[in-house]
Amino acid sequence: MAFLAMYLVTLLENFGIFVLIRTDLHLHTLMYYFLSHLTFVDICYSSVILPKVLMQILMLEKTISFLGCAAQLCFFITFRVTECLLLAVMAYDRYMAICNPLLYPTIMCGWRCWCLVAGSYAVGIFHVVTCTAFIFTFSLCHSNVINHYFFDIAPLLALSCSNAHSYDVVILALVSINSRLTIIFISYASILPAVLRMHSKEGRRKALSTCTSHLMVVTISMEQSGAPLV
Numbered sequence: 139m140a141f142l143a144m145y146l147v148t149l150l151e152n153f154g155i156f157v158l159i160r161t162d163l164h165l166h167t168l169m170y171y172f173l174s175h176l177t178f179v180d181i182c183y184s185s186v187i188l189p190k191v192l193m194q195i196l197m198l199e200k201t202i203s204f205l206g207c208a209a210q211l212c213f214f215i216t217f218r219v220t221e222c223l224l225l226a227v228m229a230y231d232r233y234m235a236i237c238n239p240l241l242y243p244t245i246m247c248g249w250r251c252w253c254l255v256a257g258s259y260a261v262g263i264f265h266v267v268t269c270t271a272f273i274f275t276f277s278l279c280h281s282n283v284i285n286h287y288f289f290d291i292a293p294l295l296a297l298s299c300s301n302a303h304s305y306d307v308v309i310l311a312l313v314s315i316n317s318r319l320t321i322i323f324i325s326y327a328s329i330l331p332a333v334l335r336m337h338s339k340e341g342r343r344k345a346l347s348t349c350t351s352h353l354m355v356v357t358i359s360m361e362q363s364g365a366p367l368v
Contacts, residue, residue: 141195145188152177152184168246169235169348172228175255179224183217186210187288207289211273212266214288220262226322227254233325236345237332326353 159165159174190210194200202210234242273294286293329349336342 141188141192145184145192148184148188149181152181156181168231168251169228171251172224172231172255175258176221176224176228179217179221182213183221186213186217191288202289208270210289211291212270215266215269216259216262218262219265220258223258223261224255227258229322229325230254232349233329236329236349 156174156177159170159177187210190202190206231246234246238245269291273291284293326349329345333342333345333349336345
C-alpha cells in the first residue's frame, strides 16, 4: 500500500502539472514547455518500474520474462537519459534568459526549442540501441536470478561471464559526450556572475528563485540515479 500510494502520488502530481501547463495560457512559455516534457518523461519513467514491482510484491513467484526484461531495460534507459538531457536543456534555457535577455526570444525560438526536446528523446533512443547491442550479447553463466528490484545493467553484468570491458568503454564514451553535468555546470558558472551584477534586488531574487528550483530537481535526479548511463 505504501509503494502504491507513492506511485499514485507521483502520477497525480506530474499529470496535474502537465495538464495545467497545457491548459493555462499564462504558462505557455519556454520554461514551462520544457517542464511539461520533463513531467511527461517522469510519468513514463516511473511507470516502467513501479507497476512490475507492485505485482512482484503481491505474487509469490517473482519472475519476469526475457522480453519483459528487454522492454523494461530499453524504456528505462530511454526515459532516464531523456530526463537528464531535458534538465541540461533547462539549464541552458536559464542561461540564455539571464545572461542574454535581449537575444533570448530570437535564439530560443520555437523551432530551436522543438529541436532541443526532440534531440533529447533521440539521444535517449541512441543510448538504448548502443547499450542493448552490447548487453544482450553477454552470456549468463552464474544464474538467472537478478538480485535487484528491476532489470538494471549492473545486476546483469554481475551474472555475466563475458568480458564487459568493451561495454565499459562505450558507456564511458557516451557519458563523456552527453554528460548533463558538464552543461549544467557551465551554464550556472555563467549565470552566477550575471545574477550578482544585477542592480535590481527584485530581478536578482526572481533569477535566483528559478535557478534554485531547477537545481533542486537536478540534485534529486542525481540522488535517484543509479545507472552509469547518466
